[in-house]
Structures are given as structure tokens and as C-alpha cells.
Amino acid sequence: MTKLKWGMIGGGEGSQIGPAHRLGAGLDGLFELTAGALDADAKKGRAYARRLEIAPDRAYGDWREMLAGESAREDRIDLVTVATPNSTHFEITRAFLEQGFDVLCEKPMTMTVEEGEEIVALAEKSGRICAVNYGYSGYPLVRHMRAMVARGDLGQVRLVKAEFAHGFHADAADADNPRVRWRYDPAQAGVSAVMADCGIHALHMACFVTGQEVTSLSADFASCIERRTLEDDGMVSFRMTGGAVGRLWTSAVAVGRMHGLNIQVFGEKGGLRWAQEWPNQLYWTPLNETTRTLERGGPGLSPEADRASRVTIGHAEGMPLAFANIYADLAEVITARKEGRAPDPAATHTPRAIDGLNSMAAVYAAVESAGNGSRWTEVRPPSRR
Ligand code: NAI
Known part of the structure; x- marks a missing residue:
């Protein structure tokens, strides 16, 4: 099988992601990095692309040049x-979808709900994939949680509690x-700041695992560092399509917390607990029984978890391998x-444009609610009400 040809915009040298x-x-040999406009600085981007062994004629200076160059090739x-x-996601994604790229x-x-609606409509019309990198949905035990909920192990889901709280913007002296x-x-x-950056990961995970969407929410935002206009901490209560009650905490000032992405799901027949910093264990407590530790790679997990698990039991797997599962699914x-x-x-559960739109609608609803004394606010975007 020949490898699929993969292009990248952004993600230049020294970038975080x-x-x-x-x-x-690159992990499964399914994709080959073939083209790139990797950096805001054209010269740096081209030079880095060359170091990553992208051919000179496909090491582009910017994304428009890449769109023109790739569109013209067989x-x-x-x-x-x-x-x-x-702020650049919308126009780049729209332009590539319009030219028929996945x-x-x-x-x-996107930055707004309206832009999100446009991308969803465009992806539908074009028949192309528009996936959104909620990469934590690629963790094997997150997929196992989803499978357990879907097959009814928990019964009706009553409560979901999600957190993404870190402490890396807590130093007032460093705020400028x-x-x-x-x-x-x-x-x-x-x-929005921390809600749009981190809270949406936790909210997406709550939806991914329960198979439910958020319908309404009440948010309380704080800017703990005085000069900040946007929130650096948020607490959100929400309700979901299947009747689940949700609680979400997101923060950038929680000193001592690292990545801080955690989820707990409580159903009528049992509860689940998972933390992204310890991703190889999932804690399952059937009602009236003692807690069991489910090990990634261990026996008796769902086919979804087995498909996503790559290293033998006992060896740690982490975030780049979760991203590898997103890529493996897209390749399939x-x-x-x-x-x-x-x-x-x-392989068909990769988050899509609709998840990106729902997230943005939730961010806007949270901002509105927080500005209105935490009033309960409709979440669903206009096209889905
Ligand atoms: P960064 O600032 O570390 O890197 C951005 C890169 O994009 C740099 O190499 C920069 O030169 C390049 N760039 C900027 N404008 C460009 C343009 N017009 N054309 C081509 N290249 C351009 O940013 P970071 O933290 O890597 O974040 C990038 C995106 O990834 C953000 O949208 C962020 O929200 C997201 N992210 C997602 C995570 C996840 O878990 N899914 C985790 C961290 C970031």
C-alpha cells in the first residue's frame, strides 16, 4: 500500500503542537509528510520543511501558495x-475544503458560531472530511469509556464531571x-480565554464519552489576575440531550495542577474515573461493588480500546499516540x-466539524451566561435548535 500524502500548515519549529x-x-507508516507551509515566517517555514525532507517544490512559503500549488497537482x-x-483556522479550513481537500x-x-455553521455546511456540501483535533478522544481508555456507556454498562448516565485546570498563567508578575x-x-x-482554550476539551470529552450533546448551561467566570479582561477560571453547570447533568471546571490559575484533564461519569449502575496524566488506568466501580482498575492493553477491553492500544500492557502510552489514533482513523x-x-x-468516531461547531456554541453560551449573572442559557447553535 502506498502511503497517503499529508500536508501541514503551521506546526513550525518550536511550536507547541x-x-x-x-x-x-508518522507512527503507523500510513502518512508521508509531503507538503507544508509550516511557519508564519516563509523563509523559516521553507527551511524547516526541507529539514523534514519535504521536496523543495512542496515546501511552501504560506498557505495560499500551498493551496494553489497542491490544487494544481495530480x-x-x-x-x-x-x-x-x-484566528486563522476558519479561513484556511474553508479555503482547503472549497478546493476539495480533506x-x-x-x-x-473557528472563532465564532457563524463561522462554525459555515464550515459544517461546507463540509457537508463538499463531501470532504473536516475533522477537529480533539486529540484526547484518541486515548484507548477514553474510547473504552465511550464503549462502556454505549453498551449500557453504566445504565442511564446521571452525572458527568469534567475538568481541565492548569496553573501556568497564575503568576501575576508574568501576566504581561x-x-x-x-x-x-x-x-x-x-x-473567551481559558474556556475556549481548555474548557472545550473537557466539554468535548463529556459529550464524546456519554454520546450526548449539551443543551443548556450556567457559567460563572472569574479573572483572578486583575488586569485580565477575559476569564482565567470558569465553572459551568450544564444539561445534556440524554438527561445527564454536567459539571465542568476549567482554570489557568490552579497552581500545582499540570495538564489537569480529568473526567468522571456516574450512571445508575456504576461510575468511571479517568485522568489524562495517568491515561493507562481507568477506574470502574460497579454499583455496590469495589473499584476495579482497568489497564490499557489488558484483557477484556472493548474492540475500540484494543484498536487504539499500541504498546503492550505496563508500558506507558501518552498524548502523541492518542493523536496517532486520530490519524489512523482518518487514514482508514x-x-x-x-x-x-x-x-x-x-474508525469512524473522529470528532468532526459538528463537534467544533457545538464547542464554539458552548463557549458563546458560557460567555453570555457569565455576563448575565450565570443565567441558564441555550447552547445549541441556531441551525440545530
Ligand atoms: P504555537 O504558537 O506554538 O505555534 C504556531 C505555529 O504556527 C508556529 O510555528 C507559527 O510560526 C505557525 N504559524 C502561525 N501563523 C501561520 C500561518 N499563517 N501560516 C503558517 N504557519 C503559521 O501554537 P500552538 O500552541 O502549537 O497551537 C497551534 C494550534 O493548536 C492552536 O489553535 C491551539 O489551540 C492548538 N492546540 C491544540 C492542542 C490539542 O490538544 N488539540 C494542544 C495545543 C494547542
Whole structure:
């Protein structure tokens, strides 16, 4: 089998998320990094692309040049990843979808709900994949939680509690550091800071695991560092389509917390607990029984978890391998389409544009609610009410 051709926009040298994408996409030998506009600085981007062994004629200076170059080729890329800063996602994703490319866009997919609606409609019309990199949905035990809920192990889900709380913007003396400041500047970050950056990962995970969508929410935001216009802490209560009650805490000032992405799901027949910093164990407590530790790679897990598990039991797996599962699933769906067959059903749960839109609608609802004394607010975007 020939490798799929993969292109990347953003994720240049020294970027935070670029290496995780390259590790993930490269792991299974399914994708070859063929084209890139990797950096805001054209010269740096081209030079880095060359070091990553991208051919000179496909080491582009910017994304428009890449779009024109790849659109004109017969051997055009099969998938493009958009890993640039947030405010550029919409126009790049829209432009590549319009030209018939499959896209994996970093989160948040857009800056507004209206843009999100446009991308969902465009992806539907074009028949192309528009995936959104909620990469934590690639963890084997997160997929196992989803499978357990779907097959009824927990019975009716009553409660879900999700957190994404870190402490890396807690130093008031460092608040004016440009690398931190832009995140709390509405002109650059949009309507929300930590909720749009981190809270949406936890909210997406609550939806992914329960198979439910958020219908309404009540949010309380705080800017713990005085000069900040946007929130650096948020507490959100929410209700879901299947009747589950949700609680979400997100923070950037929780000193001592590292990545802090955790989820607990409580149903009528048992409860689950998982933490992204210890991703190889899932705690399952059937009602009136003692807690069991489910080990990634261990016996008796769901086919979804087995498909996503790569290293033998007892050896740690982490975030780049979760990203690898997103890429493996996309490769399966793209290859199946090329071969005119149905994809493996276990590969079809990658978050899509609709998840990106729902997240943005939740961010806007949270901002509205927080500005209105935590009033309960409708979440669903206009096209889905
Ligand atoms: P970063 O600032 O570390 O890197 C951004 C990269 O994009 C740099 O190499 C920069 O030169 C390049 N770039 C900027 N504008 C560009 C343009 N117009 N064309 C081509 N390249 C351009 O940013 P970071 O932290 O890597 O974040 C990138 C995106 O990934 C953000 O949207 C962020 O929200 C998302 N992210 C997602 C995570 C996840 O778990 N899914 C985790 C961390 C970030």
C-alpha cells in the first residue's frame, strides 16, 4: 500500500503542537509528510520543511501558495492539518475544503458560531472530511469509556464531571509576558480565554464519552489576575440531550495542577474515573461493588480500546499516540473511500466539524451566561435548535 500524502500548515519549529502531529501521523507508516507551509515566517517555514525532507517544490512559503500549488497537482495531498493560531483556522479550513481537500483542523475550529455553521455546511456540501483535533478522544481508555456507556454498562448516565485546570498563567508578575498576554486579549483570543482554550476539551470529552450533546448551561467566570479582561477560571453547570447533568471546571490559575484533564461519569449502575496524566488506568466501580482498575492493553477491553492500544500492557502510552489514533482513523476513512468500501466502524468516531461547531456554541453560551449573572442559557447553535 502506498502511503497517503499529508500536508501541514503551521506546526513550525518550536511550536507547541507541531511535533505531536508529526509523531502521530508518522507512527503507523500510513502518512508521508509531503507538503507544508509550516511557519508564519516563509523563509523559516521553507527551511524547516526541507529539514523534514519535504521536496523543495512542496515546501511552501504560506498557505495560499500551498493551496494553489497542491490544487494544481495530480498527486495532491490526501489530508491537510491546520495547526496555526486560532484566528486563522476558519479561513484556511474553508479555503482547503472549497478546493476539495480533506482537513484536520486544530481546535477551536473557528472563532465564532457563524463561522462554525459555515464550515459544517461546507463540509457537508463538499463531501470532504473536516475533522477537529480533539486529540484526547484518541486515548484507548477514553474510547473504552465511550464503549462502556454505549453498551449500557453504566445504565442511564446521571452525572458527568469534567475538568481541565492548569496553573501556568497564575503568576501575576508574568501576566504581561507577550506569550501569556495575547491569550487574555479579546482582539487576539476572541470572546473567551481559558474556556475556549481548555474548557472545550473537557466539554468535548463529556459529550464524546456519554454520546450526548449539551443543551443548556450556567457559567460563572472569574479573572483572578486583575488586569485580565477575559476569564482565567470558569465553572459551568450544564444539561445534556440524554438527561445527564454536567459539571465542568476549567482554570489557568490552579497552581500545582499540570495538564489537569480529568473526567468522571456516574450512571445508575456504576461510575468511571479517568485522568489524562495517568491515561493507562481507568477506574470502574460497579454499583455496590469495589473499584476495579482497568489497564490499557489488558484483557477484556472493548474492540475500540484494543484498536487504539499500541504498546503492550505496563508500558506507558501518552498524548502523541492518542493523536496517532486520530490519524489512523482518518487514514482508514480516506483509504476506504478511495477503495470504494465501507470503513472499519471503529474508525469512524473522529470528532468532526459538528463537534467544533457545538464547542464554539458552548463557549458563546458560557460567555453570555457569565455576563448575565450565570443565567441558564441555550447552547445549541441556531441551525440545530
Ligand atoms: P504555537 O504558537 O506554538 O505555534 C504556531 C505555529 O504556527 C508556529 O510555528 C507559527 O510560526 C505557525 N504559524 C502561525 N501563523 C501561520 C500561518 N499563517 N501560516 C503558517 N504557519 C503559521 O501554537 P500552538 O500552541 O502549537 O497551537 C497551534 C494550534 O493548536 C492552536 O489553535 C491551539 O489551540 C492548538 N492546540 C491544540 C492542542 C490539542 O490538544 N488539540 C494542544 C495545543 C494547542
